[in-house]
Structures are given as structure tokens and as C-alpha cells.
Amino acid sequence: MVAVIPEPNTPVEVREVAEPDLEPNSALLEVEVSEVCGTDVYLQQGRLAGVPYPLVPGHVSVGRLQKIRGELLDVEGRRFNEGDRITFLDVHRTCNACWYCLVAKAGTRCPQRKVYGITYGLEDGLCGGWSTHIYIKPGTRCIRLDAEPETFMAGGCALPTSLHAVERGDIKIGDTVLVLGSGPVGINAIVLALMRGALRVLCIGAPQARLDAAVEAGADAALNIETTDEAQRLQWVLDQTAGRGADVTIEATGAPEAVVQGMRFTRDAGTLVIVGQYTDHGSTSFNPHLDLNKKHLDIRGCWGSEFSHFYRAAQLAAQRSEAWTRMKLISYGLEQANEALADVSEGRVIKALIRP
Amino acid sequence: MVAVIPEPNTPVEVREVAEPDLEPNSALLEVEVSEVCGTDVYLQQGRLAGVPYPLVPGHVSVGRLQKIRGELLDVEGRRFNEGDRITFLDVHRTCNACWYCLVAKAGTRCPQRKVYGITYGLEDGLCGGWSTHIYIKPGTRCIRLDAEPETFMAGGCALPTSLHAVERGDIKIGDTVLVLGSGPVGINAIVLALMRGALRVLCIGAPQARLDAAVEAGADAALNIETTDEAQRLQWVLDQTAGRGADVTIEATGAPEAVVQGMRFTRDAGTLVIVGQYTDHGSTSFNPHLDLNKKHLDIRGCWGSEFSHFYRAAQLAAQRSEAWTRMKLISYGLEQANEALADVSEGRVIKALIRP
Amino acid sequence: MVAVIPEPNTPVEVREVAEPDLEPNSALLEVEVSEVCGTDVYLQQGRLAGVPYPLVPGHVSVGRLQKIRGELLDVEGRRFNEGDRITFLDVHRTCNACWYCLVAKAGTRCPQRKVYGITYGLEDGLCGGWSTHIYIKPGTRCIRLDAEPETFMAGGCALPTSLHAVERGDIKIGDTVLVLGSGPVGINAIVLALMRGALRVLCIGAPQARLDAAVEAGADAALNIETTDEAQRLQWVLDQTAGRGADVTIEATGAPEAVVQGMRFTRDAGTLVIVGQYTDHGSTSFNPHLDLNKKHLDIRGCWGSEFSHFYRAAQLAAQRSEAWTRMKLISYGLEQANEALADVSEGRVIKALIRP
């Protein structure tokens, strides 16, 4: 049983599919829980390029290995056994053979990479998590999951994404970090910024329920974007930073103008990480002299995540779980996938899960 | 004798001034040569904030110490003597006591800094190089100049500025570097990028005479911005970089749209340094998804320069002088200062000098 | 009243001294609490070079400004008033004028620097904290203390020192950090490594009371050096790191052989910070092929600390105080200074304070 987006802007359908044959060194995963994230909303709306429909969404999932053909090893070289609970990196086939992989060492820009639940469609096999089973292709990077599935999925795909962003932010112990956006990436960025040395974390976002979650996650102060204009937000940031602006700002909003506001909310010689512009929401305008050059600013785009982020995300969820056990989860069956998409799209839930 | 800008948008006047009294640990410098740079054009046009008129321009200068009162030491702790040929860092009074100096270690953003020939006006003393004499205030960072004055001034203020930019670019050995702009900062950036490991340097600028100078300085290829549109420029860059774009781009143009073009001309996961937006030329528009986030780009504003850049610039001019002896210089007397400004403003010269 | 070490290897004496005249922009501090650290033991034993006896020890102190002559500003430019509670950076006169300060930007290696309680002796004024009063010389970097004095002093001089070491360690989120040594620097390094992204922190040290304090500070596991040999320690580290060794090791022991063990306890391509060798304890032997080159190891010496570390230390103590309120402090009067030194020397206390 799989939940399928047949084509852009059509509702998700539940279908029966045959169990796949296993190639050597592949496996069949029985899904316990998969994720509904903002990307899935975009997939349903047909807003991402290079997506082959019909598509089974769900790129981050947890389950148990039901069948293994051949040998499946973790990064420490230990064999997986049938029955093991695992998760796996959704990015597959980063080639380790192209200029981006080998010379630039920019794995997230490898042109060969394929992503379960996004750029692998139903034609490519059972490659999405909104399904009773996932086909684990040879070469998929699996991790033995020590965390509770719910704890790990509370972070979900937002956890490695925000971990990459926080890593790019290069926070110094004692910095004030400003997070723009209070969706899953923003909330995880708050948690991780605090783990990574921030003295104080500020959050600007909406709606109020998500800002409450941001404070719950550790933000020292939160401001609602719905009730303030840009000038008020700037003043709020300055008031809390001795008039200078944040040392490091992490933009996780999806709104182009937030990128420019991020420049203005960051102190001179500070750092701004852009991790909220995963889809084309159009253009915005800025003043290169005032907003960038004179400020001696660092702006760092942050695309995707690599195995290192995913691996460390799984370890954090297992060993420093407290932050994630506080996050509110709502589960849906495969038949409720359209409802889940609607709730995520409207920001009615912090984190939605599919339990097939 | 000094050349003075009495107020914005008035011609430079030559005036007689009295010789200053020397405070303890100050000196009087007899100027051999000073510089005319793009900033001086802006000063005459009143385009920079915080400038006290009347003003004697000329922030980078070379001369001989005519009188010393008290003790003047170089960074190695050696005393300067009367008759020594020196240059000095135009930035004075970086305070080493404020949050930017001590905590952020962002010396070029210290609010206390004063700049000879820019933010020190005639009221502050003989603080500009378009003058027979400069008053070297206590605490000014002086350097014994081993280079020929012309060689050092061929780099002029553009040399430490571009050195800072190249340092921010963090070029790897074998990189292809693209320089946008063929004025003094661009041409010095070409020289320094090659010294700093670039395999190939491309330049896009204008007019043709400056592009010829760019090639003379070591650029492997140059494109004239006057005869191409943005799409042609992009194609030209891609053609020379296996379709990827430059590894590192240094923007040194003064045109806001060049900042956005720089994003597009740089490869995914590459680096773009913004050092050409020293004055407010207005706003520009970009697409944060396509131009920044998806590209996983690093954009680094680069403001001013510090003593370390100036010190190393003086050493390069002395010990690796070849690049700078090739640059074309034109000298003007104090009485010709308005002519010099006009020639620089129109791009008729690569580098103009004042010989008082 | 001051406690003085008259000359090396003589007991501390309490003396009366006259109140100093204040230069412009100086102040008199009424001491509330000062510190007794391992350096003070070495001072009493005459083991540090460049120390002018008679000496008043106590380099990190907290007190209230009793008299101010002229103006005293903090890094944000706010005036201090009489009655304010402050602490101050023990390092004074880092010159901001020499090659190390200006070109290498290695402030802790500035040859001009003077340290209160270490390289300023009684001849230089009331420059040590084991005293009812300290003379705050012009240019001393003061910080308004928002933390409780005891909380801040629980970190004491070890806090900025270990903050510098942790900064040099460049921990990635999810790393396993090994701390060698369980004295004040080691224990603070444990706290800070956890704040700075470590997933797990291991500690090897002695005696047991200090290891208990290490676990209390957050170490996941601790090993007693008194009951294990090098091979057992190595095995213990490997057992807890999937056979690889620690990602980052911070050496804070004072024993030369710990430096070499640190190389062996760190994984290939990992990082080892050396912050425990502040005095000459002699030489040790290692194998450059096996211990360094083949391991592709980074070893980073870490000397002293700068204002940025001290400033952030004060903020951490105020705003993330929990870690430091757990540390055990024992206070001594000026008359008990010899007893305090003996207790520190023997490791009988975690942290000793002088309350004049």
C-alpha cells in the first residue's frame, strides 16, 4: 500500500503495489513512520523541478528491515540484520566521481544525486516513505536507529537540514543567534544553535503556536511577524543586542524579503545563513553598499545535507533527546495523507507524521 | 601648500597653511607622492557620509620624515629617524577598546576609526596627502618603505583593499578566479589572485584600455562590459569554466547589478567577494532561491583594510615588485588636482598621482 | 592589606600598604573575592620566568569600584560608576602596536603584555587580588559583572583559558571530546565542550574527588589515571569511540607525557589542543610517523586568553550559570593564603578563593 501523488495538483491516492524483487545488496524496509514536510506540500503543488510523477512522498522514514538480500553494512562496517530498526539518508547516488564530489567537495551539488520521495518516482520502485514498505536500493546509506522513532522524526528532515545550516553559521561560544522562521527548520535551528554555543537565541516567525514552540525549544525571545513591520522587527533585534544586531542569523522562512531583512538584522562582520529558500518564491531587492559591503557581512547559502549531518542527527536524537521529545507530533494514516498535507500547508501543526 | 576641497561639488583650491606644532611622539612628513583614487572623486562630489569639509584629500602617500618630536617606532620596535622614507596606514585611532575591536575582532568596523584624507578634515590638521606636508599624529602606524615610491603607489590604496578581498576569497591552488571590474582594485586583485594560487584569472570590465592593463597584469582573458549583455557575459564565463562558473569571484565595480551578476557567474558552492560597493549606488534585485540558496554560495562583504594588509602590501611592492612596475602612472602637481580628478572620474588613466 | 610572596619559596606574608594615588582614568577596586590557582602555586615555587618579587598574587578578581579618577568605559562605551561591581582582564598593555598584535594578530604573544598578579609585582602598584584593594591602571579592560561573584569565580581564570582551548578545538556538533586532566581548566573544558556541540565528553584525570566533579560537570565517563597505565587508558578511549579515538582531545594536565598520550587517544584526522603545559615540566618523546604524520593529526598549542574570551566567560557565568553554581568552592582569608596554596597544590580542593 502506497500513497501516491499521481500528478501535480491532484489529491494523493492510496494504491496497492506488488512487492519488489530485491537486487543483490538491497533490502525491503517495513515502514513504521514517515514524515510530512513543507517539501511534500510543494511536491503536491508541482513547484519543484525534476520531479517524476507519479510520486510516493516521504523522504525521511523509520522502519524495520524485513528482508535483506546480500550484505548491508553501516559506516562502521557492521552488518545489518533482518529485524533491525533503521533510518536512511534520502539522498542516494551522490556519485563520488564527478568534479563537484571530488574536486569541489560539494556533495550536495552533485548532479547525479537522487532523493527518495522527491526525485525518485514510483517508476523507480518503492522509493517513498508514505508506504507500508520502502525498497532500499544498493548503496543507500542506512543507520541503525538508537533513538525512539518519534524522537528522531520530531526532528525529521529538518534536523540534518538545520544542522548543516548551524554548521555553516560557525557560531562562537557566547554569540547571540537570530532565527528567522518558526517552522521545523527554524525550531531545530534554535535547539542546535543552543547546543553549538549560542548564549541567546532570538526567533522571529509566525503563527503564535509555532512561536510558542520556538520558546519551548529554547528561544530566549520570540517576535510575531504578523503583528510587526520590518522597522519594528529591526528595532526589536537591536534592543536585544546592544544596538548591534545578531552575531549569526539563520534564515529559514521561505520568504525572499526575509533574506534582505536578515542582512539588516545581523551585526557588522556577522554571518547570515540562507536555508529557507528551497523553492522559487521570486525576487527581492537590496542595497549592496548598505546591506552587504559596508557591513562586511558573510552570507552563506546552505543547500541540502550530507550523510555526516544525517548521522549526527541520529546520534543527537538518541543521546540528547530531550529537546525533541518536547516537540508536538500529529500522526496520520496513509488514507489521511491529503489531510496531513493541508494541515502542514496551513501551519496548523508543528510536525506531521504518516503511519502506514 | 595644500590642495583643498572647500565643500562638496566645488573645485579643489590650493592654499598656504602654517606648519603645525608637533605633539609628543608625532612627526612632520614631507610628501613625495600621494594618490588620486575613486574615493577622492566621491569626496569631491559629496557622496560619502561623515566627511568634514574643508578637506585635503590623499589617503595613501609616501614621503620623508622631516621632523620627529619624541619617539616613533615601527611594528618591529625600531625607531624611525628624520630623513627616513615612509608610508603610513590611513586608518587612525582604531580604538582597541570597543566591542568591535576586542570581541568581534572586526577592526574595519570600529566606530572610532578616523581616516587621513577622508574623515579627518583640514580642521583636524594637515591630514591629507595632496599637500607638501602631512602631520603624522601620535599613534599613526608608519612603515619604512623599501619599495620605490612609484612601485608602491602603483598599487596605492587599491593594493591593501584588494589584498583584503583576495584574503576573503580564500582561493585554493588551481582555482579559476573571476574579477569583475578593471579599475585599480580589480587590476590589483588580478595580480594578487595569481600570487595567491589562482590557475587562471578572468576579468570583465571596461574601458578597453583598462582591460588591456588587466591582461598586462596577468588576466588570462578579458571581456568588455560595454559590448556585451549579461547573458553574453554569463556564457563567456561558462565557456571558460567547463560550464560551471568561476570558483571565486571578486566584485570590484561600483555597480549594484554586478553583485547579482557575480552570484550567477560563480559556480555552485563557490565564493563571491564584494569589494566594489564603497558608495551607495542604489538597490538591485536578485532571486534568493536561484542565485544564493540553491547554489550553496558564499558571499563575503569586504570593508576597508587593516594594518596587516597595508604592511604586507608594502612588502610585496618591495620584494615582488614586477607586477607593479608594469602599471601606468600619470603624475599631477597640486595645481592640477582638478584635472587629475576629472581624468580618474572618466577612467582616462589607470592610476593618477599627486606630486606636491 | 595585601598578601605578598616576598621571594620564591618563602611563605606568603600579610602586609599593610598605603592607598595609591590615582592617575587620570584609573580606579581603586575594593576586592570581594580573588582566586587561588595552579599558577599561584608555581609563583610561590619560583617556577615562572619574568616574575618580579615581591609579588601580590591573584590575577582574576571581583570587587566594587571604590574610587574612579577620570573616566572608565566598558567595551560598549558605557561609563562605570563608583559602586559598580566589576571584574577585569588580568592581561594589561597588550600593545596593539607590535608585529604580533597587528600583523600576526596573535595577541597572547604580544611581548609588551603585563599580567596583574603575575608579571606586575608589588613595585608596580597594588596589582594583585590577594589584597583588600587593587589599583586599576589606565587602559585596564573592565567588565560590569552581572553574574554572582561566586559563580563567576567558580570558573575563574580557568574559564577563559578553557574557552580559548575549546575554541581552538573547533568541535563539530556530535563530536566525542576527550579532556585530559580534571583540574579547573579540565572541568571548565568539559562544561564548555558540551555547550559547544560535543555529543559526549570523556575525562581522564585524578584524584577521584576531581573526577567526581568532572562527572558532575557533565562528563559521560571518567577514568582515574592513578589506577591505570597508558595502554589501559588507550583501550578505554577506543572502547568508547568505536575503536577510533576521540574526535577532539583537550590536554589540560601539566604532564609532558599527557601530550603524547593525547596524540594516541585522538582519532586519525582529529584535533588535539595543548593547554596544560603552562610551566616547564621537561621533555617527552614521541614517534612523528606513528603519532602525528600518519594520523593526519592537528595539534594546536593554546597560550593565554584574550579579552574576547574573558568577556564571553563573564556572560556565560551570568546567563548560563547552572554549570558553575554546581562547582565546589572553598574560601580563605588573606591570613590563610599559605593554607590555600597548600590545598591547591595537593589537589585537596577544586577551587580555592581568597576573601580579603
Next chain:
Amino acid sequence: MVAVIPEPNTPVEVREVAEPDLEPNSALLEVEVSEVCGTDVYLQQGRLAGVPYPLVPGHVSVGRLQKIRGELLDVEGRRFNEGDRITFLDVHRTCNACWYCLVAKAGTRCPQRKVYGITYGLEDGLCGGWSTHIYIKPGTRCIRLDAEPETFMAGGCALPTSLHAVERGDIKIGDTVLVLGSGPVGINAIVLALMRGALRVLCIGAPQARLDAAVEAGADAALNIETTDEAQRLQWVLDQTAGRGADVTIEATGAPEAVVQGMRFTRDAGTLVIVGQYTDHGSTSFNPHLDLNKKHLDIRGCWGSEFSHFYRAAQLAAQRSEAWTRMKLISYGLEQANEALADVSEGRVIKALIRP
């Protein structure tokens, strides 16, 4: 025809071998020229661990593709054709699946890696360059060679090795770099340090012919280790660095004591790269307080090299060839392999090549 080391400490023999069958996506290379380097001397002496004898040495080679079975692509995705002149990275099978490859991103410490001519023996196929033909296994990283074979081989395996070391040294424009050792790695490090921003390069090595080659390669000054003791060498370095020591030192000697001398010859807060300790030459002694901690030194072990270094090395040899065309090469036939080893072992040649 191959030249084989049958077992440690036996002379090289020339043997006939059958032409191998080609697996899919493999190839047969007709060797034009291969290298004799210090590692080959160690291989013949049995001093490296993990080497399977009988062994065909020669890890860096140039030749023409004689037969291709299936498809062979370069990193830009272009197909190789029979007749193309190529070189290839000697390191094979870096797994991109283990913790070191994926989490630590320390590819040169991947436990799966195999090296042509070193850890691939004759049993593994025609895997060494002292041979008329090399079997290019599937997954071998090949590069189309645009440089002249002699120019590229003048750098040989020392070029990517020293490029990695220079990269680790993180030279700033204007630095003084000291190279310890005047063998192929040292001489290439001189060339690359100058390309990477060094203002001056000093070299300490032996014998005189190699020091002459070091000066020819661009060293500003060279000192003979055979006629000086450690104190004289230290004084020589201080004399040329304003009494401070080198900003960056690259150790490329093979002598354990050079590692410690490197610490002493480097300025406080400078960087020392260790790339000369590829074999176990025993232990050495140092003082952690004086040589490391108080100096605030960075010491960076540097093991092996990755494709990025090899790729950029090939580009440098093609496009900035001048430095390498000056190096003296001596060629030997397969039958003269023992003579070549003896000449290399005795330092009688700068660079020896095998032409099968």
C-alpha cells in the same frame, strides 16, 4: 614486461607477464613513463607495512589508453578514447561508505584504500608503473593529461603530496615559508608556496646539488644541513625573519628530529606542517611547554593526497609549467631499475623516471 620486487631486500627482476583480461569499465594503459621515488626505496627495503610482495613499483605514471572495455569517464563526464594520454590517481577504492570517508571526510585515512604500486601487488594484476602496461581497474580516477609527460612527472607523486601540505599550511600572502628538506617533496613545496602567496621561501636541506635545485625552484635562501648544527640553523632562520621564525614551516625530511627543529624554527602562533614522516624512523624528544604550548603553535600532520590534489597538480603542470620544466630528470629502462633505486637512495638525482 614488468620490473618486480620479489620480496623485501632482493633486487628488482624483469619478468614477462601475460596481458590481462579486461573487466567491464576497465582499460589497459601503455606506459610512457613512471616514477622512482623515495617510497620505492622503502618498498625495496621492506620498510612499509601492508605491502604484498611480489610487487611492481611505480605509483604515478603517464601513458596512452591502449584498450578500453566499456566506458571510462573523467570527472567532467567526458568519455576517454583509446589513444588518449592520461595519468591516474594511485589511490583506488577510497570507499565513500565508511565513517572516515562520510563522517570525518578524511579520505586519506579510509581503511579501504588501495594504492597502485604500493598496496596492490602483482597478485592483484598489473598494478605498478614499472611495466610496459598497467591494468586500469574499474573506478580508477583517470585524468586527461594536457601537460608534457616529463613536465608532469617532474612533479610526480611529490606534487600532489606537497600540494596537500601547502594547502594544510594555509599560507597568507606575504608570509615567510621555511621548507625543511630538499628532496622532491621539499622542492615542489617551494614552488607551490610561492604560487600560494609566500613572499619569501627559505630551505634547509642537503646535499648541495639539491639545495641548488631548491634555489632554482625559487627559494630565496638555502642552508646546508651537513655543515650546520641545530643552533646555527635556528640562528640562520631568525636572522632572516626579524628574529621571529618562519610564519609557516613545511617539514619534508624523513628525519624525526626535523619535526622538533621545525617547531623551534617557526614563529609563535605560526604553523608547522609535517609531511616528511612517511616511514617509521623512530622517536624524538621535545619540550611541550617551550616548543608547543607557550608558542601557541599549530602542528598539522599531512597524510597522502586526494583526487583534488592530483587533479590540480595535473592542471598546474599543464598551465603553469615553467617551474617544472626547470627540474632535472634522469630516465632509466626497466632493466636499470636497481640502478635507479640506488641513485634515488643516495640522493644522486633529483628525480628518476622509468621508461619501460
